Amino acid sequence: MDRDFILTPWESEGDIDYTRLVERFGLNVISNEMRYRVADTAGEDHFLLRRKIFFSHRDLGVILNSHQSGPGFFLYTGRGPSGNTHIGHLIPWVFAQWLQKNFDVTMYFQLTDDEKFYRDAGLSLDDTYNLALQNARDFAALGFDPNKTHILINSRHMGTLYPLAAQAAKKINYSNTKASFGFGNDTNIGMIFYTALQSAPCFLERKPVLIPLGVDQDPHFRLTRDIAPILKYPKPALIHNIMIPSLAGSKNKMSASQKNSAVYTTDTPNQIRKKINKYAYSGGQESVAKHRELGGNTQTDVSFLYLWMFFEPDDVKINNIKKEYESGSMLSGELKQILIEKMTKYMEIHQNRRESVDIGEYIFDEVEYKNKMRR
Numbered sequence: 001m002d003r004d005f006i007l008t009p010w011e012s013e014g015d016i017d018y019t020r021l022v023e024r025f026g027l028n029v030i031s032n033e034m035r036y037r038v039a040d041t042a043g044e045d046h047f048l049l050r051r052k053i054f055f056s057h058r059d060l061g062v063i064l065n066s067h068q069s070g071p072g073f074f075l076y077t078g079r080g081p082s083g084n085t086h087i088g089h090l091i092p093w094v095f096a097q098w099l100q101k102n103f104d105v106t107m108y109f110q111l112t113d114d115e116k117f118y119r120d121a122g123l124s125l126d127d128t129y130n131l132a133l134q135n136a137r138d139f140a141a142l143g144f145d146p147n148k149t150h151i152l153i154n155s156r157h158m159g160t161l162y163p164l165a166a167q168a169a170k171k172i173n174y175s176n177t178k179a180s181f182g183f184g185n186d187t188n189i190g191m192i193f194y195t196a197l198q199s200a201p202c203f204l205e206r207k208p209v210l211i212p213l214g215v216d217q218d219p220h221f222r223l224t225r226d227i228a229p230i231l232k233y234p235k236p237a238l239i240h241n242i243m244i245p246s247l248a249g250s251k252n253k254m255s256a257s258q259k260n261s262a263v264y265t266t267d268t269p270n271q272i273r274k275k276i277n278k279y280a281y282s283g284g285q286e287s288v289a290k291h292r293e294l295g296g297n298t299q300t301d302v303s304f305l306y307l308w309m310f311f312e313p314d315d316v317k318i319n320n321i322k323k324e325y326e327s328g329s330m331l332s333g334e335l336k337q338i339l340i341e342k343m344t345k346y347m348e349i350h351q352n353r354r355e356s357v358d359i360g361e362y363i364f365d366e367v368e369y370k371n372k373m374r375r
Contacts, residue, residue, distance in 0.1 A: 007216050007243075008181065009080075018055060018215075018242060025218055027056035027240065037064060042102035047313040048095050048241070056215065058225065059237035063210045067103060071207040075099055076236075078110035078198070081131035082120055085138040086262035087310060087343075088244035092212040094310075095241070097142045099212065100149070107149040108201045108364075109139055114154045115198070118190035129155055133359065138265050141353035146361035153363075154197060160366050161200040168203070169196035171227035180219040199224040204369075208234040215240035244309055249281025249302050265354065269344045276303065276340050283325075284332030295328040296335070303332075303339040311342040 005014030007021070022029055030049065034057070039045040041064055048054050063073050077096050079089060100107050113128035120128075132153050139151065154161060172195060177183060183192060198220050202209050211221060218240060225235040246261035260279050263272060283301030285291035298304045304325060312318045321338065324330035 009217050009220065016243060021215060022056055025215075025222070027215075027218070028058060028060075029056050030054060030060070030239075034060060037061075041067065042099075044102065046095065046098055047315070048091065050315070051308065052242075053091065053309055054095060054212070054239050054241045057237070057239045058221075059208075059235060060210070060239055062234075063208055063237045066208045072105065073103075073208045073210055073237075074106040074108065074205050076108045076110070076201045076204075076209050076211050077213055078112060078201070079132075079135050079139070080112045080116045080119075081128050081135045082116045082123065083131065084264040084266050085135050086264050087306070088214070088262070089135075090138070090142070090265070091241050091244060091310060092214060093139055093142055095239075096212045097144055099210070100144060105148070106205070107144055108204055109136075109149065109151045109362075110198070110201050111135060111151065111153045112194070112198060114190065115194045118188055118194065125155060129153065136359055136362065137354045137357055138350075140357045140359060140362045141350055143353075144362070146358075149362050150364040150369075151359070151362045152201065157364055157366060160204075160364070160369055161197060164200035164203045165193075165197040167231055168199040168224065168227060169193060171230050172196055172199075172223050176223060176226070180223060195220050195223050199227075202228065202236040203231065203233050206233065208237060210237045210239065212239050212241070214243055216243060242309075245281075245302060245305060247275060247279040247281065247302055249300060263343065265347060265350055267347065269348070272343050272347065273340050276336050276343070280306075280336060280339070282332040282336075284335075285328075288331065291331060292328040295326045296330070296332060298322050298325055301325070301332070301335065303335045307339055307342065311339065311346060 005016055007016055021027065030052070035045070035049050038049060038060070066073050075096055077092050079085070096107060099105070111132035113125065113132040116128045116131070117123055117125045136151050140149070152161065174192065177192060177195060202211075202224055218238065221236055221238055228235045247263070248261060260275070263275055267275070280302040281300065283297035283299070283304065285294055285296070304321065307321065308318055312321070321330070321335070325335055
């Protein structure tokens with residue numbers, strides 16, 4: 001990656017320059033025309049598109065064409081369970097739920113407990129499996145249709161995933177994998193094989209697939225897109241979101257493994273309040289008088305960014321907050337209190353749903369899938 005910032009599926013360092021990511025990765029920026037087309041086809045707009053939280057894509061037009069006049073499409077996204085779910089993980093999942101609802105499509109959600117076991121020396125396979133079950137509760141709690149949503153856990157669904165991964169693995173060479181991820185001689189072979197396994201859900205159906213995901217995951221699917229036509233499958237289409245920053249600020253992404261960088265879906269109201277007040281980077285001035293004179297910086301203030309990226313979907317309200325904070329009439333403490341109230345309310349609703357959801361309704365049924373494929 002560029003010298004002044006690093007962004008991979010496993011780490012982030014420095015200020016992420018999305019313009020340079022677009023150029024380096026060859027991404028397609030989502031134009032207004034494309035956003036309007038998605039809204040027209042879906043029957044409504046989504047604030048994550050409108051605010052360019054989802055900012056780039058690969059073959060989104062192909063997906064819309066297939067929906068309108070072809071075989072349709074299905075959705076796929078996932079999570080590497082290294083810890084509790086944090087609010088950054090929710091962004092592609094919330095958008096995926098909106099896509100499922102408005103396009104009436106099947107959703108596959110892959111929990112890569114094996115990859116996190118390979119990656120983290122401190123986690124056993126039992127640990128990552130148990131974390132996968134907890135992460136699955138967060139995913140299902142967002143309102144996915146249980147009749148059209150299938151949660152796959154790698155260590156439990158190899159009977160379906162491995163034959164597909166093997167086909168992909170045979171076509172992905174080590175040279176391209178090493179170049180994409182910077183693997184060295186000390187990289188374990190589980191990590192080297194992992195991209196093939198993450199590719200497998202793309203081939204669960206013969207129709208096109210759309211994957212909502214953080215842009216940090218794009219390297220896996222660039223490799224998948226290269227080999228999909230060789231396997232006689234459509235290239236997976238991608239739609240990328242920007243990374244939610246850590247509590248400490250800058251453009252570093254939130255990390256599940258750094259407790260004080262993240263707000264988790266399991267946090268209590270008291271934990272949320274303490275984290276925002278103590279750790280959320282402020283774009284305010286060094287004194288009240290100076291803040292009243294110069295105003296706050298909404299481009300760096302984490303509380304504002306969390307509201308803008310997720311917790312305040314109302315455009316009128318977020319624009320009023322922006323205006324008041326930048327003018328100096330709203331202080332940093334007041335902005336933090338708005339976020340605390342919004343976040344606490346959201347988490348209370350989410351946690352109630354999380355506790356009541358029946359995960360069994362969502363777990364992928366290998367027998368049912370095999371019978372479906374035979375028909």
